Amino acid sequence: MPQTITHLSEILDSVDGVLLDQFGVLHDGKKAFPGAIECVQALQERGMPIVALSNSGRLAKPNADRLARLGFPLSAFKAIVTSGELTRELLLQRLADNRLSEGGAVLLLSRENDQSLTDDLPITAAGPGDPVELVIISGNNPETHSREDYRRLLTPLAQIGVPAICANPDTTIYAGNQASYGPGLVAKDYSDAGGEVVYLGKPDAAMFSAGLRALGAVTPGRCLMVGDSPRHDILGGNRAGCRTLLITAGVQADTPDSGATADFSMKTLRY
Numbered sequence: 446m447p448q449t450i451t452h453l454s455e456i457l458d459s460v461d462g463v464l465l466d467q468f469g470v471l472h473d474g475k476k477a478f479p480g481a482i483e484c485v486q487a488l489q490e491r492g493m494p495i496v497a498l499s500n501s502g503r504l505a506k507p508n509a510d511r512l513a514r515l516g517f518p519l520s521a522f523k524a525i526v527t528s529g530e531l532t533r534e535l536l537l538q539r540l541a542d543n544r545l546s547e548g549g550a551v552l553l554l555s556r557e558n559d560q561s562l563t564d565d566l567p568i569t570a571a572g573p574g575d576p577v578e579l580v581i582i583s584g585n586n587p588e589t590h591s592r593e594d595y596r597r598l599l600t601p602l603a604q605i606g607v608p609a610i611c612a613n614p615d616t617t618i619y620a621g622n623q624a625s626y627g628p629g630l631v632a633k634d635y636s637d638a639g640g641e642v643v644y645l646g647k648p649d650a651a652m653f654s655a656g657l658r659a660l661g662a663v664t665p666g667r668c669l670m671v672g673d674s675p676r677h678d679i680l681g682g683n684r685a686g687c688r689t690l691l692i693t694a695g696v697q698a699d700t701p702d703s704g705a706t707a708d709f710s711m712k713t714l715r716y
Contacts, residue, residue, distance in 0.1 A: 502583025603640030648681030
């Protein structure tokens with residue numbers, strides 16, 4: 446069982462760097478959680494290196510802009526590593542080796558129609574009737590589209606063999622101030638319909654390797670992964686050799702954990 450703590454400072458003597466999840470730990474997309482900004486500020490004052498490690502399907506800059514808008518000091522973060530950044534790298538690789546043709550039509554599903562993931566790439570947004578080369582599932586909009594809406598849109602593409610990239614494997618997100626289904630479930634439906642899906646983000650090793658590199662000279666055993674998802678944050682942190690802290694009040698804390706157990710748990714992030 447995880448050791449229950451009430452303040453992060455209780456365990457920091459054995460920690461040289463922190464990987465912080467965003468959604469469910471720092472904020473809900475609209476506002477910072479009570480105590481989260483103060484915790485980040487205290488970590489910065491302590492000289493603790495911090496990297497935000499997120500399954501956000503957006504690039505680092507939009508995430509940084511949101512953190513700043515919500516009141517977090519950006520100077521506290523050594524880097525912001527997102528699954529959107531990993532997706533961008535994969536798109537560049539596929540363009541380079543001709544698995545994705547220049548000018549090819551790509552269907553990008555995102556939160557609030559954000560297109561920054563593919564900005565400046567030599568691809569086109571798929572329109573009605575276009576032969577789609579690739580589907581990118583970086584986000585979804587439960588406020589306006591049901592899970593069945595996405596199934597109706599995507600199943601025909603899955604059935605004809607159009608590959609997909611899931612740039613955000615979270616199965617639960619905050620939408621309209623409440624928990625709702627996430628893009629990871631849209632991607633699962635695509636796979637269930639026969640489509641090939643590449644998942645990028647936590648708990649995969651590439652995401653944690655990128656986060657640890659961004660922290661600098663910190664060994665995994667002296668790094669603390671803080672997250673609210675047993676399936677993504679805790680499992681991924683365990684596999685990477687990090688110590689792990691589960692935020693139990695987070696939106697994903699009670700999702701199936703795939704056998705992952707955190708070293709520590711606390712209700713909300715408090716220094």
